[in-house]
Amino acid sequence: EDRGLDQNEVQNVLVEDARTGLTVETLKKAIQNNLFYVQGKYPEIATRNDYYMALAYAVRDRILQRWVASVKQYLQEKHRIVSYLSAEYLLGPHLANNLINLGIYKETEQATKELGISLDWLIEKEVEPGLGNGGLGRLAACYMDSLATLEVPAIGYGIRYQFGIFEQDIRDGWQVEDTDNWLRRGNPWEIARRELSYDVKLGGYLQHYTDRDGKFRSKWIPELTVKGVAYDTPILGYKVNTTNTLRLWKSEAPRSFDFQSFNAGDYNFAVNQKIVCENLSKVLYPNDETLNGKKLRLQQQYFFVSCSLQDMIGIHLRQGEKIEDFQSTFSVQLNDTHPAVAIAEMMRLLLDEHDLDWSTAWRVTSRTFAYTNHTLLPEALEKWDLELFQSVLPRHLEIIYEINRRFLDEVTVRVYGDPEKIRSLSLIGEGPRKYIKMANLACVGSYAINGVAALHTELLKKTVLKDFYALYPEKFSNKTNGVTPRRWMVLSNPKLTELISSKIGDGWIKHLEELSGLEKFADDPDFQKQWMDVKLEMKKNLARKIKNRTGIDVNPESMFDIQVKRIHEYKRQHLNILHVITLYNRIKQNPEIDIVPRTFVFAGKAAPGYKLAKLMIKLINSVGDIVNNDPDVKDRLKVVFYPNYNVTNAQKIYPAADLSEQISTAGKEASGTGNMKLSMNGALTIGTLDGANVEIRECVGEENFFLFGLTAEEVARIKSEGYNPYGYYQNNAELKLAMDQISSGYFSHLDDTVFKDLVKSLLYDDQFLLFADYQSYIECQDKVDVAYRDKVKWAKMSILNTARMGKFSSDRSIQEYCEDIWKVKSVPVSLNGN
Ligand code: GL2
Incomplete structure (x- = not known):
C-alpha cells in the first residue's frame, strides 16, 4: 500500500513557517535570508555559488525537519534498522533530486525566477560527490533512495573521501586524470558531527595473557590509533517524510596523539602522524573490479567498518538492549567483500570489548551479516596477503584463524575430508605466500548470500561459490539489481515523465x-x-x-x-x-x-x-x-x-x-x-x-x-x-x-x-x-x-x-531484500507533533 503523502497532504501537515514552508513565498524568503545570514552577501554582489548555497540551505532546512522527525520516531519505538556497509556511494548531485523528492521543484523554479535567477543555472553549478567507481557505488545510492522511499529505517555507512573518483580529460585522444576536489566550495548537504567519533586501532602486536578468571586473552597493542568523525548526509524518500542517514567517516588524528608527542618535544613526529591518520580517508581507489592489495586500502576498509560497528553497538546499547541481542536492532548488508572484515571486527568487539564468550559472539555475528556478491571476475575477488593483513590487523588475523579452525572442523565431516573441497572452502589460501580470502570470510560469517541478477546468482552457485552453495544452499538467493526511477527518469528526463504521466x-x-x-x-x-x-x-x-x-x-x-x-x-x-x-x-x-x-x-x-x-x-x-x-x-x-x-x-x-x-x-x-x-x-x-x-x-x-x-x-x-x-x-x-x-x-x-x-x-x-x-x-x-x-x-x-x-526499479529490489533477507518493515514518519 502507498502510505506516502501526496503533495497537498504534505503541505497540510507541515508547520508552515518562514523557515520550512513549501510555498513559493516562503522559499523565496528563505533564499533571501540565507543569502544574507549564511553567505553574508546582498543580491548585487552575490555570485552564482552564493545563490546555490542559499538555495541549498533552504532545501536542507526542509529536509532537516523530516530528518529529525525520522530519527525521533526510530528511537522512540523499537524497529529493526537496515545498515548498509559500502566502501562506495556514487550519489550524484543532490539539489535537483531533493527538490523532486520534497515535491517542490515547480515552486522552487518559480521562487528563483522571481528573484531573477534561473534554477537550471544553479543546478548546473553543483559539483557531484563522486564517492564511487561505477555500478557498485551507484547501486548503493539507488538503494538508499529506495529504502527512504519505502519508509524503511536505514543507515548507510561509508567513507567520506576527500577526493572522489578522478576527473577525466582527453588530451590528444588519451585519458588524463585530474584530482576531484569536490569539497573545495564546501558541502551544504552534510552535517559534521564533530562530537561523534570513534577510535580505530591499526598495526602493532598482540600480548597474550591469562586473566583472573583463567581465561586466555589477547591484548592488542596498536602502532597507531586514528579517529573517525561522522559526517551525516540526509537521504530523503520520494514524497514521504522518511529521511534516512548516510554516515560517512572522515579520518583524523586523535587529539591525545599530538598532545603526547608535543609534550615529548617531538613536534615533527606529531605532525607526521597527523598526516598518516588523515590519509586513511584521503582518496577513493579508482580501480573498478580489480583488487590491488594495497595496505592503505585495507586500512580504509577496516577504518570505516570499525567506526560503523562501534556506532551501531552504541545505538543498540543506548536503546537499553543487551549486547547479545544486537541482531534484533541491526541487519548489516555487506556491499561486496570490501567491508567483509566487519565479520572479524564484530567478533573482536564482542570478545575483547564486550566480554562475550566465543560461541555467543559467533551466534550474534553470524545472524547479523548478509553478503552481496557483485562479480565473478577472478581479478576482483579480494585476497589479502597474510603478512600484510597481519601487519595491519594482528588481532583480526588471530580471530580469522579461529573462525577458520572451527569452520573446517565442522565441514571436514560433511565433505568426508575431501582435501580439494577443504582447500577451496578454507579462509586461508596456500601458495608461495599465504593469503586471506575475503569472499570465504563473508560466506562463513553471513546468514544470507546473494547475487545481483538471475544468471549471475546461478553462475555463483556453479562456479566461484559452489562449495559454499553445497554446504549452505538455504543461504543463497538472487536479488536482481534495480535503479531509482526518481533520478533516472523524473530528474533526468522531465519531458518523458510529463508525457507518461499525462x-x-x-x-x-x-x-x-x-x-x-x-x-x-x-x-x-x-x-x-x-x-x-x-x-x-x-x-x-x-x-x-x-x-x-x-x-x-x-x-x-x-x-x-x-x-x-x-x-x-x-x-x-x-x-x-x-x-x-x-x-x-x-x-x-x-x-x-x-x-x-x-x-x-x-x-x-x-x-x-x-x-x-x-x-x-x-x-x-x-x-x-x-x-x-x-x-x-x-x-x-x-x-x-x-x-x-x-x-x-x-x-x-x-x-x-x-x-x-x-x-x-x-x-x-x-x-x-x-x-x-x-x-x-x-x-x-x-x-x-x-x-x-x-x-x-x-x-x-x-x-x-x-x-x-x-x-x-x-x-x-x-x-x-x-x-x-x-x-x-x-x-x-x-x-x-x-x-x-x-x-x-x-x-x-x-x-x-x-x-x-x-x-x-x-x-x-x-x-x-x-x-x-x-x-x-x-x-x-x-x-x-x-x-x-x-x-x-x-x-x-x-x-x-x-x-x-x-x-527494474530499485524499489522492487529493496522490497525483496526487506522481505527475504533483512526482515524489516516500513515505519511511516509523521511530522505532527515534531
Ligand atoms: C559491479 C558489476 O560489475 C555490475 O555488473 C553490477 O551491476 C554492479 C552492481 O551490482 O556491481 N561489480 C563491481 O565490482 N562493480 C560493478 O559495477 N564495480
Missing part, C-alpha cells in the same frame, strides 16, 4: 510496474509522435553538449548509439569500435551505400593503471578523428568520446539514446544497471545474454531486443576446448581489414606502434572472445539498421521497452 498518471514514479499502462498506447500514432518528439528534443540537447565539450557536430536525426560505462576489456568497447570501422570501410568501398546515419557516443573512465583500457580510449578517439573528418563519410557516421562520465553527465546522455550497447562477454557482467536506465528511457538494447540483459529481454520481449553472441555456457566450452582468435581473424574479411588498419597505423597517422599491445592481445589471446562474437554482432547491427528505418516500428519498440521495465 497518459497514466504519476503513480508509476513509486510503483514502476504501472508503466505497463503505456502498452495500450504503443500503436497510437499521436502518442508515438509525442514519444519520438521527446526523444528528438533530448538528442538535440545532447548534441549541443557534445558540441560544447568536444567541438564535434552531430546530427540529432541520426541514430544515437550509446555505450557509457567504465572502460573494461570485458565490457568490449573495442567490439563496438570494430563495428564502427566495419561501417566506415563499407562506405569507403562503396561511397554511395545506403546506410543508417549513426552517432556513436562512448563515455567512461579507465582505471589509471589499466593500460589496455586506456589504449581502448585512445583507439576510440583515433577512429573518431578519421571517421568524423573523412569527406566520403558525408557525416553519416560520427564517433564521440564524451569526457568525464559521471552521474551528472549520465543524466544528460541516457534520455538521448536510441540504442543501448550492452555487449559484454556472456558470464562476465554480473548485472549491469546502465542497461536498465537506458531501456527505461526508451532505448532499445543490443546485447548478449549476460547479467540483467537476460531478464530485461524476458520483460521487454525478444522481438524488442537485439540479441547476439555466445551464451555463457558456450563461452566456457569454447575456452575449455582451446580458443583460437587468429583463425577467426584470418577467415573474416571485414574483421581482418579492420584489425589490419588498426595495427598498420591507419587511424594513428601511420604510427604502427600505438595500438600494438591491444592488437596483440586480440589476435593471440582475446580472453573476452571479441572475434568469436564479431560476425554475430555485425549481423545483429545490420538488423538494428533495418528496424530503425521503420520509424513506426521503432517508436513502438521504444515505448514497449519503457512500458515493460517495471521490474
Whole structure:
C-alpha cells in the first residue's frame, strides 16, 4: 500500500513557517535570508555559488525537519534498522533530486525566477560527490533512495573521501586524470558531527595473557590509533517524510596523539602522524573490479567498518538492549567483500570489548551479516596477503584463524575430508605466500548470500561459490539489481515523465510496474509522435553538449548509439569500435551505400593503471578523428568520446539514446544497471545474454531486443576446448581489414606502434572472445539498421521497452531484500507533533 503523502497532504501537515514552508513565498524568503545570514552577501554582489548555497540551505532546512522527525520516531519505538556497509556511494548531485523528492521543484523554479535567477543555472553549478567507481557505488545510492522511499529505517555507512573518483580529460585522444576536489566550495548537504567519533586501532602486536578468571586473552597493542568523525548526509524518500542517514567517516588524528608527542618535544613526529591518520580517508581507489592489495586500502576498509560497528553497538546499547541481542536492532548488508572484515571486527568487539564468550559472539555475528556478491571476475575477488593483513590487523588475523579452525572442523565431516573441497572452502589460501580470502570470510560469517541478477546468482552457485552453495544452499538467493526511477527518469528526463504521466498518471514514479499502462498506447500514432518528439528534443540537447565539450557536430536525426560505462576489456568497447570501422570501410568501398546515419557516443573512465583500457580510449578517439573528418563519410557516421562520465553527465546522455550497447562477454557482467536506465528511457538494447540483459529481454520481449553472441555456457566450452582468435581473424574479411588498419597505423597517422599491445592481445589471446562474437554482432547491427528505418516500428519498440521495465526499479529490489533477507518493515514518519 502507498502510505506516502501526496503533495497537498504534505503541505497540510507541515508547520508552515518562514523557515520550512513549501510555498513559493516562503522559499523565496528563505533564499533571501540565507543569502544574507549564511553567505553574508546582498543580491548585487552575490555570485552564482552564493545563490546555490542559499538555495541549498533552504532545501536542507526542509529536509532537516523530516530528518529529525525520522530519527525521533526510530528511537522512540523499537524497529529493526537496515545498515548498509559500502566502501562506495556514487550519489550524484543532490539539489535537483531533493527538490523532486520534497515535491517542490515547480515552486522552487518559480521562487528563483522571481528573484531573477534561473534554477537550471544553479543546478548546473553543483559539483557531484563522486564517492564511487561505477555500478557498485551507484547501486548503493539507488538503494538508499529506495529504502527512504519505502519508509524503511536505514543507515548507510561509508567513507567520506576527500577526493572522489578522478576527473577525466582527453588530451590528444588519451585519458588524463585530474584530482576531484569536490569539497573545495564546501558541502551544504552534510552535517559534521564533530562530537561523534570513534577510535580505530591499526598495526602493532598482540600480548597474550591469562586473566583472573583463567581465561586466555589477547591484548592488542596498536602502532597507531586514528579517529573517525561522522559526517551525516540526509537521504530523503520520494514524497514521504522518511529521511534516512548516510554516515560517512572522515579520518583524523586523535587529539591525545599530538598532545603526547608535543609534550615529548617531538613536534615533527606529531605532525607526521597527523598526516598518516588523515590519509586513511584521503582518496577513493579508482580501480573498478580489480583488487590491488594495497595496505592503505585495507586500512580504509577496516577504518570505516570499525567506526560503523562501534556506532551501531552504541545505538543498540543506548536503546537499553543487551549486547547479545544486537541482531534484533541491526541487519548489516555487506556491499561486496570490501567491508567483509566487519565479520572479524564484530567478533573482536564482542570478545575483547564486550566480554562475550566465543560461541555467543559467533551466534550474534553470524545472524547479523548478509553478503552481496557483485562479480565473478577472478581479478576482483579480494585476497589479502597474510603478512600484510597481519601487519595491519594482528588481532583480526588471530580471530580469522579461529573462525577458520572451527569452520573446517565442522565441514571436514560433511565433505568426508575431501582435501580439494577443504582447500577451496578454507579462509586461508596456500601458495608461495599465504593469503586471506575475503569472499570465504563473508560466506562463513553471513546468514544470507546473494547475487545481483538471475544468471549471475546461478553462475555463483556453479562456479566461484559452489562449495559454499553445497554446504549452505538455504543461504543463497538472487536479488536482481534495480535503479531509482526518481533520478533516472523524473530528474533526468522531465519531458518523458510529463508525457507518461499525462497518459497514466504519476503513480508509476513509486510503483514502476504501472508503466505497463503505456502498452495500450504503443500503436497510437499521436502518442508515438509525442514519444519520438521527446526523444528528438533530448538528442538535440545532447548534441549541443557534445558540441560544447568536444567541438564535434552531430546530427540529432541520426541514430544515437550509446555505450557509457567504465572502460573494461570485458565490457568490449573495442567490439563496438570494430563495428564502427566495419561501417566506415563499407562506405569507403562503396561511397554511395545506403546506410543508417549513426552517432556513436562512448563515455567512461579507465582505471589509471589499466593500460589496455586506456589504449581502448585512445583507439576510440583515433577512429573518431578519421571517421568524423573523412569527406566520403558525408557525416553519416560520427564517433564521440564524451569526457568525464559521471552521474551528472549520465543524466544528460541516457534520455538521448536510441540504442543501448550492452555487449559484454556472456558470464562476465554480473548485472549491469546502465542497461536498465537506458531501456527505461526508451532505448532499445543490443546485447548478449549476460547479467540483467537476460531478464530485461524476458520483460521487454525478444522481438524488442537485439540479441547476439555466445551464451555463457558456450563461452566456457569454447575456452575449455582451446580458443583460437587468429583463425577467426584470418577467415573474416571485414574483421581482418579492420584489425589490419588498426595495427598498420591507419587511424594513428601511420604510427604502427600505438595500438600494438591491444592488437596483440586480440589476435593471440582475446580472453573476452571479441572475434568469436564479431560476425554475430555485425549481423545483429545490420538488423538494428533495418528496424530503425521503420520509424513506426521503432517508436513502438521504444515505448514497449519503457512500458515493460517495471521490474527494474530499485524499489522492487529493496522490497525483496526487506522481505527475504533483512526482515524489516516500513515505519511511516509523521511530522505532527515534531
Ligand atoms: C559491479 C558489476 O560489475 C555490475 O555488473 C553490477 O551491476 C554492479 C552492481 O551490482 O556491481 N561489480 C563491481 O565490482 N562493480 C560493478 O559495477 N564495480
